[in-house]
Amino acid sequence: MPSRTLRRKxxxxxxxxxxxxxxxxxxxxxxxxxxxxVIAGIAPDAHVIDxxxxxxxxxxxAGAMALQQSWRxxxxxxxxLVVVDPGVGSTRKAIAIETRxxxxxxxxxxxxxxxxxxxxxxxxxxxxxxxxxxxxxxSSTFHGRDIFAPAxxxxxxxxxxxxxxxxxxxxxxxSIPSATRRADSIKGEVIYIDGFGNLVxxxxxxxxxxxxxxFRATPLLVxxxxxxxxxxxxxxxxxxxxxxLAILGSFEFLEIAIRDxxxxxxxxxxxxxxxxxxxxx
Amino acid sequence: MPSRTLRRKxxxxxxxxxxxxxxxxxxxxxxxxxxxxVIAGIAPDAHVIDxxxxxxxxxxxAGAMALQQSWRxxxxxxxxLVVVDPGVGSTRKAIAIETRxxxxxxxxxxxxxxxxxxxxxxxxxxxxxxxxxxxxxxSSTFHGRDIFAPAxxxxxxxxxxxxxxxxxxxxxxxSIPSATRRADSIKGEVIYIDGFGNLVxxxxxxxxxxxxxxFRATPLLVxxxxxxxxxxxxxxxxxxxxxxLAILGSFEFLEIAIRDxxxxxxxxxxxxxxxxxxxxx
Amino acid sequence: MPSRTLRRKxxxxxxxxxxxxxxxxxxxxxxxxxxxxVIAGIAPDAHVIDxxxxxxxxxxxAGAMALQQSWRxxxxxxxxLVVVDPGVGSTRKAIAIETRxxxxxxxxxxxxxxxxxxxxxxxxxxxxxxxxxxxxxxSSTFHGRDIFAPAxxxxxxxxxxxxxxxxxxxxxxxSIPSATRRADSIKGEVIYIDGFGNLVxxxxxxxxxxxxxxFRATPLLVxxxxxxxxxxxxxxxxxxxxxxLAILGSFEFLEIAIRDxxxxxxxxxxxxxxxxxxxxx
Numbered sequence: 001m002p003s004r005t006l007r008r009k010x011x012x013x014x015x016x017x018x019x020x021x022x023x024x025x026x027x028x029x030x031x032x033x034x035x036x037x038v039i040a041g042i043a044p045d046a047h048v049i050d051x052x053x054x055x056x057x058x059x060x061x062a063g064a065m066a067l068q069q070s071w072r073x074x075x076x077x078x079x080x081l082v083v084v085d086p087g088v089g090s091t092r093k094a095i096a097i098e099t100r101x102x103x104x105x106x107x108x109x110x111x112x113x114x115x116x117x118x119x120x121x122x123x124x125x126x127x128x129x130x131x132x133x134x135x136x137x138x139s140s141t142f143h144g145r146d147i148f149a150p151a152x153x154x155x156x157x158x159x160x161x162x163x164x165x166x167x168x169x170x171x172x173x174x175s176i177p178s179a180t181r182r183a184d185s186i187k188g189e190v191i192y193i194d195g196f197g198n199l200v201x202x203x204x205x206x207x208x209x210x211x212x213x214x215f216r217a218t219p220l221l222v223x224x225x226x227x228x229x230x231x232x233x234x235x236x237x238x239x240x241x242x243x244x245l246a247i248l249g250s251f252e253f254l255e256i257a258i259r260d261x262x263x264x265x266x267x268x269x270x271x272x273x274x275x276x277x278x279x280x281x
Numbered sequence: 282m283p284s285r286t287l288r289r290k291x292x293x294x295x296x297x298x299x300x301x302x303x304x305x306x307x308x309x310x311x312x313x314x315x316x317x318x319v320i321a322g323i324a325p326d327a328h329v330i331d332x333x334x335x336x337x338x339x340x341x342x343a344g345a346m347a348l349q350q351s352w353r354x355x356x357x358x359x360x361x362l363v364v365v366d367p368g369v370g371s372t373r374k375a376i377a378i379e380t381r382x383x384x385x386x387x388x389x390x391x392x393x394x395x396x397x398x399x400x401x402x403x404x405x406x407x408x409x410x411x412x413x414x415x416x417x418x419x420s421s422t423f424h425g426r427d428i429f430a431p432a433x434x435x436x437x438x439x440x441x442x443x444x445x446x447x448x449x450x451x452x453x454x455x456s457i458p459s460a461t462r463r464a465d466s467i468k469g470e471v472i473y474i475d476g477f478g479n480l481v482x483x484x485x486x487x488x489x490x491x492x493x494x495x496f497r498a499t500p501l502l503v504x505x506x507x508x509x510x511x512x513x514x515x516x517x518x519x520x521x522x523x524x525x526l527a528i529l530g531s532f533e534f535l536e537i538a539i540r541d542x543x544x545x546x547x548x549x550x551x552x553x554x555x556x557x558x559x560x561x562x
Numbered sequence: 563m564p565s566r567t568l569r570r571k572x573x574x575x576x577x578x579x580x581x582x583x584x585x586x587x588x589x590x591x592x593x594x595x596x597x598x599x600v601i602a603g604i605a606p607d608a609h610v611i612d613x614x615x616x617x618x619x620x621x622x623x624a625g626a627m628a629l630q631q632s633w634r635x636x637x638x639x640x641x642x643l644v645v646v647d648p649g650v651g652s653t654r655k656a657i658a659i660e661t662r663x664x665x666x667x668x669x670x671x672x673x674x675x676x677x678x679x680x681x682x683x684x685x686x687x688x689x690x691x692x693x694x695x696x697x698x699x700x701s702s703t704f705h706g707r708d709i710f711a712p713a714x715x716x717x718x719x720x721x722x723x724x725x726x727x728x729x730x731x732x733x734x735x736x737s738i739p740s741a742t743r744r745a746d747s748i749k750g751e752v753i754y755i756d757g758f759g760n761l762v763x764x765x766x767x768x769x770x771x772x773x774x775x776x777f778r779a780t781p782l783l784v785x786x787x788x789x790x791x792x793x794x795x796x797x798x799x800x801x802x803x804x805x806x807l808a809i810l811g812s813f814e815f816l817e818i819a820i821r822d823x824x825x826x827x828x829x830x831x832x833x834x835x836x837x838x839x840x841x842x843x
Binding site: 022049050051052053056066073078196234236248250259 | 306307309311312314315318319321322373423
Binding site for chain 1: 580582584589609611612613614615616617618628629631632633635636637640756757758796797798799800809810811812814817821822824
């Protein structure tokens, strides 16, 4: 842990920024606890907020999407500590990012913070190489505890981003497949399955609204490969129990759900499954 | 999010009330995180305490019971944010409640807060319709984030209940089946199964004590439909490992458990299974 | 709950110590929430940090190891509240411990705090018998809420350890099997399986370094009973995806892992499985 002098200096800062954590560590082990212990040693008064630790193991894409869908609901100054890190100990960089929106992001440079950081407007990137802002001993398997948690805690305390290491030009970007608009339909796919079994697609509200505007009189229908065709409802509760429905979900993408049930298990769909929006004829 | 002016005013309050959260959102997704982000933006210094997010999906009854069994262990001024909301986006009301015990409850009007709120003594109910205490844009699938979390945060900051919307006369009440006392027995049922597989019944301590008092010399036995008859033990550890036992659980109801095992899976019982207490003959 | 007078006195303390909680209560029920409610009533400003609540039910050994591997990452003054308590309500003692490292531990005397407390240097032990530092009514099944949580909260507020009850000479110690060094090999076993399915052995880094030093030119190999032999890698990402590998894990013990997979399920190994380190020939 950093020296006493460093610590005392940082504590002068009026009010530490909140730290929001998102990992794939799960809830069985003490790994999240160890990270929080490290944070408490550096930034004892910071509010530490769990986004989730239930990202499926090593799922960089799921982590990136969960972060992209949640970061904007936090206070502007929040430091996001993001650890979905299958390449820990390899040559992938450990980075921290400042954004024009105010949010800061700390994590591995494998794309997991790229969607959110791009949305927030990346203004500066550093590689976390300054040893005095890491734990004294750094393992090769747990940078969350040894590198990322200390960096997030120091940022929360007011340490400038540039103190954490040399600037870097760019980060690794993830590409999430986009839905495509055709004359009388939209072609998309399932990109995230949530814990309720709701199937989140990559079809945004704007594209739906646009298609609907072109065919004013006819309602839109949603079709999946197994043949089922669904109406778009305004609320889960508008559909009969057990029936599949399409809905604009809480993050402004089209979702397929089953009222009081799991669409993922009942429709046997997984990430990548094609979803089409068509005009009723 | 509410305007700057609103925000600044609320921050004058000395010390925000704690906010305790209970949902069925699970631990896989970022949904709880998004709610906490919203709270941190409105009430940055409020202590936010997770009761659980593991209520089985859409189980209003399980949520109501978990809340009923835990609210009284919290500080009096606690604001309970309760989101088990299968009817989100439908016509079910979004409400907040003040109680004579001091606790406040925020959630959907589907019964999930009714057991706890009734125990605490409902003194005032409002419907959450005032738009300035909601997020600016309200989805039809995630009122936890868009309506309930902001309401709880504003209450924590000192906003009066009546500012949140018009008063309402009554709430939706759940009815949990009651155990019935007979001359020489009690007839009840399993109403909750916990994560250890313990089977919590609706037979309260007082009813057991009363029956025991009538038959002073003879011990009581507990019988389930599959035929097993169990003694009532004082501690899990008093029973042999692997044997079913009955015990007065931590919430003052009779429970059926298996030492170092899961009664639910070993006895194959679920909610609604009849349980009888008889006098040993 | 203790009397108002007690409460007011304790609140004079400048800054309460952090409280870190580790239990086997899981994430389904309200049990952890009830404990946190009790803490919030006694020590409203204490930072409460979850280590994990996912210890496998009644697994005293797993709880002891998770605590041993995490406590040292927390601030020195942290109060650890540890509840893995299959003997609740029996004659096992409820205890609190002060250590030379500063950490304090509260929990059942069944060995679950013994590994960490021994590492921290036990300096004083008390049995939690003083009724004014318990909840008013103590159940026989939930001492976590009724005895341990209040004790931890009062310690956090500055209550001296000796106020909680009479001193005790010793605690129950767990014995974790040690790895044994032979002339040209090490014999150990799997002692913990984490949520990623990584198999943590009892073979410490020092023993490996020592063996490696004796056979400088030849690399070490790790062998499990099913015949697989693995190299020791520096990072998960150095091994091919899907291949078993050995690695020095984040807590300085040899682990067996599978890159982007679960070693526990793919190799079908569980706690106690023998693991040998041999010299490549």
